[in-house]
Amino acid sequence: MRRERSDKGALCGNHGLVFETISKGFRAARERLTGKGELSEDVVDAALKDVRLSLLEADVEFRTVKKFLRDVKQRALGEEVQLVAKGKDKKKVRVRPEDHFVQICHEALVDLMGPVDTSLARANKGITGIMMVGLQGSGKTTTTGKLARKLQREGHSVMLVAADVYRPAAIHQLQVLGERLGVPVFAAPGANPVDICRDATEEASIKGVDFVIYDTAGRLTVDDALMAELENIQSSVHPANIFLVIDAMIGQDAVQTAKAFDERLDLTGVILTKLDGDARGGAALSIKATTGKPIKFLGMGEGLDKLDEFRPEGLAGRILGMGDLVGLMNDFQEVVDEEKAAADAEKMLGGGFGMDDFLQQIKTIQSMGSMRDLMDKMPLGSLFGGDIPDEVLEQAADDNELVKIEAMINSMTKKERADPELFLDESARSSVPAHAKLTRRKKRPRKPKAPDQLGPEDFIESRVQRVARGCGHQGEDVVALVSRFMVMRDMFGMLGDLMGGGGMLGKIPGIKQAKQLSAVRKLAKDPDALQALMGGGGGGMPGIPGMPGGAGGLGGGAMPDLASMLGDMGGAGPSPTKRGKDKKKGKDKRKKDRKSRRKNRRK
Numbered sequence: 037m038r039r040e041r042s043d044k045g046a047l048c049g050n051h052g053l054v055f056e057t058i059s060k061g062f063r064a065a066r067e068r069l070t071g072k073g074e075l076s077e078d079v080v081d082a083a084l085k086d087v088r089l090s091l092l093e094a095d096v097e098f099r100t101v102k103k104f105l106r107d108v109k110q111r112a113l114g115e116e117v118q119l120v121a122k123g124k125d126k127k128k129v130r131v132r133p134e135d136h137f138v139q140i141c142h143e144a145l146v147d148l149m150g151p152v153d154t155s156l157a158r159a160n161k162g163i164t165g166i167m168m169v170g171l172q173g174s175g176k177t178t179t180t181g182k183l184a185r186k187l188q189r190e191g192h193s194v195m196l197v198a199a200d201v202y203r204p205a206a207i208h209q210l211q212v213l214g215e216r217l218g219v220p221v222f223a224a225p226g227a228n229p230v231d232i233c234r235d236a237t238e239e240a241s242i243k244g245v246d247f248v249i250y251d252t253a254g255r256l257t258v259d260d261a262l263m264a265e266l267e268n269i270q271s272s273v274h275p276a277n278i279f280l281v282i283d284a285m286i287g288q289d290a291v292q293t294a295k296a297f298d299e300r301l302d303l304t305g306v307i308l309t310k311l312d313g314d315a316r317g318g319a320a321l322s323i324k325a326t327t328g329k330p331i332k333f334l335g336m337g338e339g340l341d342k343l344d345e346f347r348p349e350g351l352a353g354r355i356l357g358m359g360d361l362v363g364l365m366n367d368f369q370e371v372v373d374e375e376k377a378a379a380d381a382e383k384m385l386g387g388g389f390g391m392d393d394f395l396q397q398i399k400t401i402q403s404m405g406s407m408r409d410l411m412d413k414m415p416l417g418s419l420f421g422g423d424i425p426d427e428v429l430e431q432a433a434d435d436n437e438l439v440k441i442e443a444m445i446n447s448m449t450k451k452e453r454a455d456p457e458l459f460l461d462e463s464a465r466s467s468v469p470a471h472a473k474l475t476r477r478k479k480r481p482r483k484p485k486a487p488d489q490l491g492p493e494d495f496i497e498s499r500v501q502r503v504a505r506g507c508g509h510q511g512e513d514v515v516a517l518v519s520r521f522m523v524m525r526d527m528f529g530m531l532g533d534l535m536g537g538g539g540m541l542g543k544i545p546g547i548k549q550a551k552q553l554s555a556v557r558k559l560a561k562d563p564d565a566l567q568a569l570m571g572g573g574g575g576g577m578p579g580i581p582g583m584p585g586g587a588g589g590l591g592g593g594a595m596p597d598l599a600s601m602l603g604d605m606g607g608a609g610p611s612p613t614k615r616g617k618d619k620k621k622g623k624d625k626r627k628k629d630r631k632s633r634r635k636n637r638r639k
């Protein structure tokens with residue numbers, strides 16, 4: 037049955053983040069291990085019980101659950117656990133049992149879901165075919181459009197083929213997608229799907245198209261007629277890729293569906309869709325283990341840009357609360373103008389950041405997808421030790437908050453947006469606003485209030501009310517927005533100072549990374565700072581999801597740096613081998629250059 041969505045995230049049964057059901061178990065296990073001296077069998081068994089429950093609840097196939105738990109237990113107990121490891125500087129570092137356990141789980145999850153090569157197989161010569169198969173409503177047509185967009189952006193020419201002749205609306209849906217993307221769609225209503233695919237391939241070959249994507253018909257259940265038709269198409273056009281599109285929400289059934297299709301069609305891989313609407317997502321863990329076929333892509337929303345390459349490391353990181361910085365960076369690259377983002381990051385860390393910049397960040401964030409998905413990719417667990425209260429996360433992940441903030445900022449004057457201190461009563465201002473200097477010289481107050489101590493009494497009521505009336509919100513909402521914005525601006529200014537005088541993060545050499553991390557940790561320990569960043573509700577006022585500022589900042593020069601910083605901690609970032617290779621490459625190149633310079637001199 038087709039399930040229509042009215043808005044983003046509407047299908048998210050529970051309000052958790054993607055994979056929240058699974059994450060919950062790992063969090064509980066981690067908590068259980070906290071404070072324990074070692075990973076003894078009893079302790080590991082107890083922790084694995086939590087994990088087991090959550091995996092089953094998330095609809096991970098039960099044999100896969102058993103296999104995974106056995107694997108983790110073996111890794112945890114098999115070798116003598118080195119709870120004292122040598123750090124980079126050769127100093128001994130004590131590894132906490134819970135961290136060691138999480139690391140083991142990360143490795144086991146990656147092994148369970150990988151390895152995955154997300155590149156598309158190419159035909160030896162001529163056109164490369166991609167055949168999309170799956171049950172009705174799984175997202176085949178939408179994913180066909182997403183793949184076409186991806187290929188187009190990589191510089192390939194694409195043709196779409198409407199091979200679902202049983203549902204007339206499907207042909208129209210594909211034509212609409214083709215029009216949006218500027219991609220030709222081959223359709224022949226009433227004709228036989230096998231003939232359609234063959235004729236389309238001929239036409240594509242005449243036109244010299246690189247990729248042809250066949251959008252085939254689906255059925256409510258796997259049946260022989262469907263399979264026979266798909267087999268006929270396959271033997272007629274020999275596509276280099278056959279992708280099974282599965283709706284993540286069918287849970288356990290995903291495994292049976294994948295098996296049934298794979299037996300008849302020898303799938304290249306699976307594309308799991310609607311993960312944005314399902315807090316369980318168990319199929320992501322079961323499919324490779326049960327069918328041997330990798331998941332290649334994840335559908336993370338209805339938009340054509342919502343197709344993520346499946347990276348087991350990223351997913352394992354998200355599940356374990358370590359985030360997925362590589363995924364986050366990919367999202368940023370989709371929507372962000374890098375130069376502008378770097379300038380914004382610099383501005384923000386220098387403390388010079390106005391409401392207009394903030395609004396811009398919000399718009400960028402909105403174009404990246406839901407807050408839930410973004411927060412899921414943030415390494416919140418690593419940075420904040422998993423101590424963020426659920427309500428704070430909930431509030432920060434509420435997309436409506438962004439809309440509200442946008443309305444309030446739009447209702448401010450240009451001057452107010454550039455200098456939010458204009459909202460403050462003179463005694464509360466930390467600096468004399470620029471415009472005031474032009475009119476009459478005002479005395480700088482002796483002891484300005486710190487932004488986190490501001491209360492409604494420090495605001496100019498008439499200004500606040502004008503903005504509130506303009507956007508249909510309450511005065512206290514405006515006060516909360518401005519206060520939190522100021523706290524956040526201060527925090528980022530402070531962070532910038534700690535990281536090297538407000539300079540762009542990306543320029544800071546590796547040696548300063550530890551300092552950055554401790555700065556972030558310091559912020560994390562400060563409850564006010566955390567509230568400002570996360571939008572926690574202080575004094576019952578609605579919070580700003582501080583994430584826009586945070587994430588936006590990370591999107592600039594900060595992102596790669598934070599990624600490598602976490603890479604050093606064992607998270608994302610370039611692998612040591614890659615770094616080693618790059619170093620060697622550089623050395624070889626310098627040697628070659630010296631040689632050719634010497635040769636030229638001799639000439």
Ligand SMILES: Nc1nc2c(ncn2[C@@H]2O[C@H](COP(=O)(O)OP(=O)(O)OP(=O)(O)O)[C@@H](O)[C@H]2O)c(=O)[nH]1
Nearest residue numbers: 172173174175176177178254309310335336337338
């Ligand atoms: N939230 C979300 N919705 C999706 C995703 N992929 C597809 N959809 C929605 O799922 C519904 C069905 O998608 P279609 O692409 O029409 O599915 P189909 O498999 O082609 O359906 P049939 O042609 O009936 O076989 C549509 O409303 C899509 O917008 C996704 O990754 N996330």
